[in-house]
Amino acid sequence: MNLIEQQHRFFNTGATRDIDYRIRQLRSLYQVILQYQERIFEALYQDLGKSEQEAYLTEIGVVLSEISYTLRHIRAWSRPASGGFSIAAPFSTSKILREPYGVVLILSPFNYPFQLALTPLVSALAAGNCAVIKPSELAPATAAVISEMLNINFEQRLCAVVTGGVQTAQSLINGGFDYIFFTGSRSVGRAVYEAAAKNLVPVTLELGGKSPCIVERSADLDAAARRIVWGKFLNAGQTCVAPDYLLVQDCVRQELIERMRACIVQFYGEHPEANPAYPRIINREHFMRLREMLAEGTILSGGQVDEENLRIAPTLIENAPFYSKLLSEEIFGPILPVIEFADTRQVFDFISLNPAPLALYLFTRSRELEKRVMRIPFGGGCINDTVIHLASHGLPFGGVGESGFGSYHGRAGFYTFTHNKSVMRKLPLLDLALRYPPFGKVKSVLKRIFR
Numbered sequence: 001m002n003l004i005e006q007q008h009r010f011f012n013t014g015a016t017r018d019i020d021y022r023i024r025q026l027r028s029l030y031q032v033i034l035q036y037q038e039r040i041f042e043a044l045y046q047d048l049g050k051s052e053q054e055a056y057l058t059e060i061g062v063v064l065s066e067i068s069y070t071l072r073h074i075r076a077w078s079r080p081a082s083g084g085f086s087i088a089a090p091f092s093t094s095k096i097l098r099e100p101y102g103v104v105l106i107l108s109p110f111n112y113p114f115q116l117a118l119t120p121l122v123s124a125l126a127a128g129n130c131a132v133i134k135p136s137e138l139a140p141a142t143a144a145v146i147s148e149m150l151n152i153n154f155e156q157r158l159c160a161v162v163t164g165g166v167q168t169a170q171s172l173i174n175g176g177f178d179y180i181f182f183t184g185s186r187s188v189g190r191a192v193y194e195a196a197a198k199n200l201v202p203v204t205l206e207l208g209g210k211s212p213c214i215v216e217r218s219a220d221l222d223a224a225a226r227r228i229v230w231g232k233f234l235n236a237g238q239t240c241v242a243p244d245y246l247l248v249q250d251c252v253r254q255e256l257i258e259r260m261r262a263c264i265v266q267f268y269g270e271h272p273e274a275n276p277a278y279p280r281i282i283n284r285e286h287f288m289r290l291r292e293m294l295a296e297g298t299i300l301s302g303g304q305v306d307e308e309n310l311r312i313a314p315t316l317i318e319n320a321p322f323y324s325k326l327l328s329e330e331i332f333g334p335i336l337p338v339i340e341f342a343d344t345r346q347v348f349d350f351i352s353l354n355p356a357p358l359a360l361y362l363f364t365r366s367r368e369l370e371k372r373v374m375r376i377p378f379g380g381g382c383i384n385d386t387v388i389h390l391a392s393h394g395l396p397f398g399g400v401g402e403s404g405f406g407s408y409h410g411r412a413g414f415y416t417f418t419h420n421k422s423v424m425r426k427l428p429l430l431d432l433a434l435r436y437p438p439f440g441k442v443k444s445v446l447k448r449i450f451r
């Protein structure tokens with residue numbers, strides 16, 4: 001019997017419907033992560049050159065905190081909800097049952113290879129599903145640790161890791177899952193969606209895009225500089241919600257650039273490309289792609305590369321043409337194009353050149369501008385900060401349009417992996433005669449009921 005069949009069979013025993021069972025699994029997951037913490041740090045350093053501090057802040061800590069939060073709320077989330085009263089069906093009670101989908105597949109990308117595989121797993125298990133994870137082959141050390149950590153410590157029929165590349169992923173998506181949760185690029189997301197559609201399998205697609213960051217003249221420039229540099233150069237820009245490009249009002253441009261330069265030195269030193277605590281680019285292919293982008297504009301700050309260690313210094317760049325890759329493709333690296341605007345109306349025109357982004361950031365003190373910018377379609381974002389909205393368990397995280405659909409984190413994650421099953425209970429005796437044909441005589445009564 002293959003792994004997916006084994007999981008279906010286990011799911012059908014009903015074992016995962018027991019909330020206490022789910023709680024025990026989540027508690028073990030928490031403990032196992034603590035046990036493997038050092039190995040995870042090492043793997044993340046090997047794959048991406050992440051320092052322990054950054055790895056804890058953006059990977060391990062995020063997952064531990066997701067487990068703790070879920071454990072605090074799992075009973076309330078699992079409880080059936082009342083379906084209210086329906087005048088069309090008196091003498092009835094209605095309930096919404098929180099049903100797990102069954103066996104789910106989680107496909108994850110390379111950039112936060114631990115967190116983006118484990119956070120959806122927390123929600124999937126909490127909701128009572130069995131799960132198979134296929135981590136990214138581009139972060140092989142982390143994939144190996146995740147695989148050992150889960151395959152040794154959990155029953156495979158509940159949760160298992162399958163490692164491999166594109167072919168493995170392709171055969172998995174056709175493998176008979178009840179739900180597919182995909183995080184990755186748009187092009188692969190499209191292929192996953194197509195395959196899922198053939199089998200009518202529901203999916204969540206967590207994709208990327210070009211996330212704008214706007215700085216208007218009334219903004220606090222110190223805070224803007226610090227928070228943009230932090231959000232952009234975290235994980236060397238390989239963050240799906242990193243600011244992809246900066247739109248800055250002409251009168252504050254020079255001052256903002258100066259302050260951003262100072263922040264880069266303060267955070268990463270004079271030679272970030274030689275700083276062992278500054279992450280590297282995942283592989284040579286992505287390094288070369290980014291290196292070519294460096295030639296597409298005028299460098300304002302940074303631009304140094306260390307080809308041997310695949311590091312690119314935090315870089316601010318301007319004068320990139322509209323047709324350049326810098327301004328038309330998701331950058332996904334430590335290069336930030338700076339575009340100046342005179343009038344805020346230009347901001348809306350510029351953003352509308354690309355499909356709906358995963359994130360948007362606005363630095364301003366103007367409530368009026370805030371209101372107008374919030375009407376732009378985007379997945380989620382911050383006013384006067386970057387990236388940090390992801391840290392709130394109360395905020396569903398996901399895209400819109402081409403940046404994906406569906407969401408997770410906290411309650412949203414639990415319900416992503418839950419089918420809301422609506423059930424009405426009736427008494428056998430009492431019935432409304434007017435629901436049965438012939439209807440003619442009761443038309444006026446029906447009209448009053450279904451107003």
Ligand code: NAD
Pocket residue numbers: 107108109110111112116134135136137138164165166169170173183184185186188189191192205206207208209239240330332358399404
């Ligand atoms: P990717 O799409 O190349 O790979 C993601 C996963 O899909 C991997 O596990 C890979 O093995 C698998 N895969 C590859 N080809 C496949 C195919 N043909 N069929 C099925 N599965 C296949 O993504 P990546 O390069 O690892 O990650 C970078 C991208 O992910 C960026 O675009 C980024 O914006 C996006 N991303 C989005 C989020 C989010 O939460 N929205 C988070 C991180 C990254």
